[in-house]
Amino acid sequence: MKFVDEAKIFVKAGHGGPGCVSFRREKFVPKGGPDGGDGGKGGDVIFRANRSHHTLLDLKYQQHQIAKNGRHGSGNNRTGHGAEDLIVTVPPGTIVKDFETGEILADLSEMGQTFIVAKGGMGGKGNAHFTSSTHQTPRFAQEGIEGEERWLKMELKLLADVGLIGFPNAGKSTFISRVSAARPKIADYPFTTLTPHLGVVKYADSRSFVVADIPGLIAGAHEGLGMGIQFLKHVERTSLLFHIIDISMEPDVDAWKNFKAINDELGHYNPELLDKPQIVAINKIDLPYVKDRVKKEVARFKKKGIILHSFSAVTGVGTQEIIKIMVALLNKTDIPDDHE
Numbered sequence: 258m259k260f261v262d263e264a265k266i267f268v269k270a271g272h273g274g275p276g277c278v279s280f281r282r283e284k285f286v287p288k289g290g291p292d293g294g295d296g297g298k299g300g301d302v303i304f305r306a307n308r309s310h311h312t313l314l315d316l317k318y319q320q321h322q323i324a325k326n327g328r329h330g331s332g333n334n335r336t337g338h339g340a341e342d343l344i345v346t347v348p349p350g351t352i353v354k355d356f357e358t359g360e361i362l363a364d365l366s367e368m369g370q371t372f373i374v375a376k377g378g379m380g381g382k383g384n385a386h387f388t389s390s391t392h393q394t395p396r397f398a399q400e401g402i403e404g405e406e407r408w409l410k411m412e413l414k415l416l417a418d419v420g421l422i423g424f425p426n427a428g429k430s431t432f433i434s435r436v437s438a439a440r441p442k443i444a445d446y447p448f449t450t451l452t453p454h455l456g457v458v459k460y461a462d463s464r465s466f467v468v469a470d471i472p473g474l475i476a477g478a479h480e481g482l483g484m485g486i487q488f489l490k491h492v493e494r495t496s497l498l499f500h501i502i503d504i505s506m507e508p509d510v511d512a513w514k515n516f517k518a519i520n521d522e523l524g525h526y527n528p529e530l531l532d533k534p535q536i537v538a539i540n541k542i543d544l545p546y547v548k549d550r551v552k553k554e555v556a557r558f559k560k561k562g563i564i565l566h567s568f569s570a571v572t573g574v575g576t577q578e579i580i581k582i583m584v585a586l587l588n589k590t591d592i593p594d595d596h597e
């Protein structure tokens with residue numbers, strides 16, 4: 258399915274139904290009083306977050322979301338039917354902004370959360386409301402009130418606990434496929450992953466957390482190189498980042514330089530990303546060449562004040578230790594010593 262994380266849409270709530278002008282007509286009552294009922298209320302447009310939706314694709318193709326109008330009032334003091342509200346389902350993590358001002362109107366991050374984005378107009382009052390001692394036969398009723406309408410900018414920022422970052426081919430998708438039921442495409446060429454996706458990692462006591470796999474970053478991504486940096490919005494709301502480093506490609510690949518390059522790109526997108534805790538690890542230690550170099554790299558990173566872990570997403574060596582560290586950081590408990 259196509260992944261869409263932005264959409265511009267127009268919403269319009271229903272018009273209130275007009276009030277009715279009517280007079281009672283009964284046998285033997287020559288001059289019945291006014292009995293025109295009120296119009297019904299127009300339908301609201303309501304957004305509701307539901308996990309049944311993973312992208313804003315539906316809204317991209319249904320740009321106009323218009324609720325129905327309230328019905329006319331009628332004689333005999335009958336109020337017109339109120340129109341049903343229009344419920345629009347959006348994925349959790351959807352941010353609703355006013356298109357003109359950019360003001361955030363709602364952040365639908367909880368499952369089931371709702372927001373009335375356009376209120377339906379009230380129905381007009383029927384002529385029965387307008388009798389007075391001096392005015393016994395009002396021949397007018399109110400029009401219904403217009404429903405609210407506005408243009409909106411919808412933005413989806415996926416909700417995950419851990420964001421995977423690294424160069425293309427580092428093994429991000431291999432990692433998520435090993436630790437969760439997610440089955441993203443994995444291949445030995447760069448930019449295999451083109452859209453973000455989520456995986457649920459289950460651990461002890463049937464608890465779980467969510468990991469977001471995103472496309473690979475390269476130096477200069479903030480200038481549009483590779484896949485750019487826009488998809489970093491999907492790790493903006495994570496509690497921590499898992500930075501996967503790959504030193505398997507060339508003998509002279511510089512792990513520290515690559516680590517810095519990725520962090521530079523994070524800073525360009527949003528400096529707050531640099532404040533998130535980052536677990537840093539070298540992948541592919543099943544390859545003898547990588548394994549041989551790990552010790553040296555660990556020492557180098559340590560000098561810079563960074564703990565470097567290592568694992569193999571293919572064989573699974575070290576992955577459970579990484580999960581334990583993630584759980585500890587997410588739950589803000591102590592990290593087990595033996596894995597530092």
Ligand SMILES: Nc1nc2c(ncn2[C@@H]2O[C@H](COP(=O)(O)OP(=O)(O)OP(=O)(O)O)[C@@H](O)[C@H]2O)c(=O)[nH]1
Nearest residue numbers: 425426427428429430431444448449450473570571
């Ligand atoms: N030997 C070995 N190869 C691995 C390991 N993890 C990943 N690979 C291989 O590295 C290549 C890239 O893996 P992906 O998981 O697609 O990498 P990615 O980081 O998701 O790449 P992009 O989606 O392009 O950003 C694939 O050929 C994987 O089989 C590992 O632990 N050991």
Ligand SMILES: [Mg+2]
Nearest residue numbers: 429430449450
């Ligand atoms: Mg990938």
